Structure formats: C-alpha cells, structure tokens
Amino acid sequence: MSLxxxxxxxxxxxxxxxxxxxxxxxLAQAGADVVVTDILIEExxxxxxxxxxxxxxxxxxxxxxxxxxxxTADEIRAMGRRSAVFRMDVTDRExxxxxxxxxxxxxxxxxxxxxxxxxxxxxxxxEHQNDEFWERDLRVNLTGAYNCCKAVWPYMxxxxxxxxxxxxxxxxxxxxxxxxxxxxxxxGILGLTRSLALEGARYNxxxxxxxxxxINTEAFQLTNPDMRExxxxxxxxxxxxxxxxxxxxxxxxxxxxxxxxxxxxLPVAGGIDLFTF
Ligand SMILES: NC(=O)c1ccc[n+]([C@@H]2O[C@H](COP(=O)([O-])OP(=O)(O)OC[C@H]3O[C@@H](n4cnc5c(N)ncnc54)[C@H](O)[C@@H]3O)[C@@H](O)[C@H]2O)c1
Numbered sequence: 001m002s003l004x005x006x007x008x009x010x011x012x013x014x015x016x017x018x019x020x021x022x023x024x025x026x027l028a029q030a031g032a033d034v035v036v037t038d039i040l041i042e043e044x045x046x047x048x049x050x051x052x053x054x055x056x057x058x059x060x061x062x063x064x065x066x067x068x069x070x071x072t073a074d075e076i077r078a079m080g081r082r083s084a085v086f087r088m089d090v091t092d093r094e095x096x097x098x099x100x101x102x103x104x105x106x107x108x109x110x111x112x113x114x115x116x117x118x119x120x121x122x123x124x125x126x127e128h129q130n131d132e133f134w135e136r137d138l139r140v141n142l143t144g145a146y147n148c149c150k151a152v153w154p155y156m157x158x159x160x161x162x163x164x165x166x167x168x169x170x171x172x173x174x175x176x177x178x179x180x181x182x183x184x185x186x187x188g189i190l191g192l193t194r195s196l197a198l199e200g201a202r203y204n205x206x207x208x209x210x211x212x213x214x215i216n217t218e219a220f221q222l223t224n225p226d227m228r229e230x231x232x233x234x235x236x237x238x239x240x241x242x243x244x245x246x247x248x249x250x251x252x253x254x255x256x257x258x259x260x261x262x263x264x265x266l267p268v269a270g271g272i273d274l275f276t277f
Contacts (some may be wrong), residue, residue: 003030004030004031005030005254006032007031008254009103009108009109010024010032010035010110010112010114011034011035011100011113011152012024012034012035012037013115013116013148014037014118016039016041016067016068016069017217019215019247020116022243022244023116023243023250024036024076025075025247026244026248026250026251027114027251027254028075028076028079028081032081032111033076033082035107035110036070036084036086037085037099038069038087038117039087039088039090041067042067042070042071048062057119057121066218069085070085084103090145090148091140091144096147096148099151100152111159111162111163111254113149114250115164115165117140117141117144118140118144119137119141119182121219122134122181125177129181134181137182137184138184138188140185141188142189145192149164149207156200156205157203160203162203162205163254163258164200164205164206164208165254166192166193166208166209166210168187168190168193170211170272171183171186172185172188173211173267193207193208193209193263193265194207194263197263198263200262201262206253208253208261208263208264208265210249210253210268211265211267212268212269213235213267213272214228214232214235214270215241215243215245216242217243220240234272234276235269235270235271236272237270237271241270249266
C-alpha cells in the first residue's frame with residue numbers, strides 16, 4: 001500500500017464532522033499522524049455553553065450528537081497512526097498557539113495544516129445580515145485561518161518543509177446570494193493563500209486553497225431542500241461531491257508530489273462554476 005504521507009504530522013481544524021473529519025481520516029490513510037481539533041468535543045462539560053455562543057448550526061449538531069472529534073482520533077489510531085484531540089477555538093490566538101506548541105512537543109513536528117474550521121449558518125440578504133454574525137464569520141473563517149497559519153509558521157520554517165491547505169468556497173470565487181459575510185471570508189482566504197505562498201516558498205512551505213462546490217456533508221443536509229436541488233442542478237454531474245473528493249485533493253497537495261504547486265485555488269466543484277443552461 002502506498003503511504004505518501006508516512007512520517008508526516010498533520011493538524012486539521014474543525015474536524016468534529018463533515019469535511020474536516022474526512023480530511024483527517026484520509027490524511028491518516030495516506031500515512032500521516034493526525035491531530036484532530038475542533039471547538040466541539042463530545043462529552044465536553046462546556047459543550048452546551050459553547051454551542052450557544054457558536055450559533056444555530058452548532059446547537060443542532062450537538063443536539064443530534066453529530067460531534068465525532070474523539071471518535072475520529074480513535075479511528076486514526078485504529079489504522080496504526082498516532083493521533084491526539086485538542087479543543088481549539090481558532091479565534092482564540094492564545095489557545096491556538098498553546099495547542100501548536102503542545103503538538104510540536106508531543107509529535108516532534110507539524111508538517112501539514114488544514115484550515116477547515118468555518119461557520120456556514122448565516123444566510124440573509126444584506127438588509128437582514130446580522131452584524132454579530134458578520135463579525136463572527138470574519139473572526140472564525142478568515143482571522144481563524146490567519147491565527148493558525150501564524151502559529152504554525154515558525155515550526156514549518158524551522159523544518160524547511162510545510163504544507164498549508166486552506167478551505168475556500170465557490171461562494172468566494174463566484175459570490176453567493178444571501179452570503180455576504182461567508183463569501184467575503186472565503187474570497188479573503190484566497191488573498192491570504194497567495195500572499196503566504198509567496199512568503200513560504202523560500203522555506204519550502206507551500207500554501208494552497210481548495211475551492212469546494214457543494215459537498216454532501218451534515219451541514220449541506222441542513223440547507224433548505226429546494227435550495228439544495230437548485231444547487232445540485234447547477235453541477236455538471238447533477239449531484240453533490242462527497243467529502244472524500246475534497247480530502248483526496250488535500251492529501252495530494254500535502255504530498256511531496258505537489259512540491260512545485262503553491263498559491264493555487266483548486267476547484268473541486270463538479271463543474272458548478274461552468275456556464276450551464
Ligand atoms: N460542505 C460544503 O458544501 C462546502 C462548500 C464549500 C466550502 N466548504 C468549506 O469546507 C469547510 C468544512 O465544511 P463542512 O460542510 O464540513 O462544515 P461543518 O459546519 O460541518 O464543519 C465546520 C467545522 O468547524 C468547526 N468550527 C466552527 N467554529 C469553530 C471555531 N471557532 N474553532 C474551531 N472549530 C470551529 C465546527 O464545529 C465544525 O466541526 C468549511 O471551511 C466550509 O466553508 C464546504
């Protein structure tokens with residue numbers, strides 16, 4: 001079996017479910033040791049308080065027990081890889097720095113960072129945009145990724161090897177009706193990606209973004225059924241992507257084979273961005 005990421009240590013943010021969880025499992029299948037982080041952890045005594053602060057999506061997921069942070073790490077260990085779980089709120093700079101330092105201490109290195117954590121539950125036309133959610137979306141989706149890049153950078157620089165993969169969205173490249181805050185953060189992710197790609201090259205750190213279209217995660221299943229059908233109809237395949245479609249692209253960008261690829265925004269979008277009629 002080919003294990004292109006053997007000996008590498010990866011950290012995934014927002015890995016309690018959905019794409020983050022799939023990324024963590026796929027990186028482990030490719031041979032990496034994987035640190036699973038999220039602001040939500042099953043059986044956390046503060047779970048209810050945290051979900052209240054996070055917003056409606058987190059509350060629904062916690063009530064439905066769709067929190068798999070620890071169990072994802074258990075699955076990774078069952079594959080024979082090392083794993084660890086950390087509660088890490090990407091908006092909390094001190095917590096991010098401290099988690100990265102603990103990972104470096106326990107695992108010896110941090111090679112791959114997947115900035116996946118995000119909020120996807122704020123949809124409203126401009127006149128109804130909630131100012132607090134606007135701030136929250138910027139803080140989590142954009143500043144959160146910046147915080148994690150900044151905290152991991154010294155370790156990657158010292159190793160002279162690093163892979164950062166940021167999650168953007170077609171909402172960031174195409175815009176999204178009722179998605180002013182979300183699409184702004186995802187467009188911002190592309191600027192962050194390109195600037196850090198330029199800065200990272202001299203240290204052998206590549207920085208790339210994935211631009212997913214619509215992917216069949218628990219979060220996607222929560223969207224309005226009519227809207228879901230309309231989005232699916234826009235894809236060339238007439239179906240949503242699977243989480244593994246994203247995870248395999250990430251595993252490739254994290255590998256040695258992708259060593260000359262940096263600063264790109266890779267669509268994994270089933271042709272949703274193609275002109276169709
Ligand atoms: N699913 C899609 O169709 C789709 C499309 C385009 C882009 N994306 C992007 O892919 C990523 C994952 O999407 P998903 O569908 O799995 O969403 P999701 O809502 O299921 O997962 C987001 C994760 O981030 C975590 N999170 C939220 N706030 C956090 C914080 N402050 N600190 C740490 N973790 C936090 C959540 O607990 C959750 O585990 C996101 O960046 C999203 O914008 C998804």
